[in-house]
Amino acid sequence: MPKSKKRKKKPQEEPKRASRNIVKTRWGRIVIVVLALGFILSGLIGLIYTLIRAMQI
Numbered sequence: 001m002p003k004s005k006k007r008k009k010k011p012q013e014e015p016k017r018a019s020r021n022i023v024k025t026r027w028g029r030i031v032i033v034v035l036a037l038g039f040i041l042s043g044l045i046g047l048i049y050t051l052i053r054a055m056q057i
Contacts, residue, residue, distance in 0.1 A: 022028035 023032065
């Protein structure tokens with residue numbers, strides 16, 4: 001009867017992530033806050049401008 005050898009498993013490397021989560025870094029949070037504030041301020045300025053233009057007509 002032939003002696004069978006078990007097949008050895010190949011060592012698997014951990015898959016590398018393609019990108020990092022920007023929210024979990026300090027600079028990422030700062031960038032998100034700056035973008036959010038810029039969006040809010042531009043909307044507020046646009047609203048004020050529109051109200052001033054509407055009052056003049």
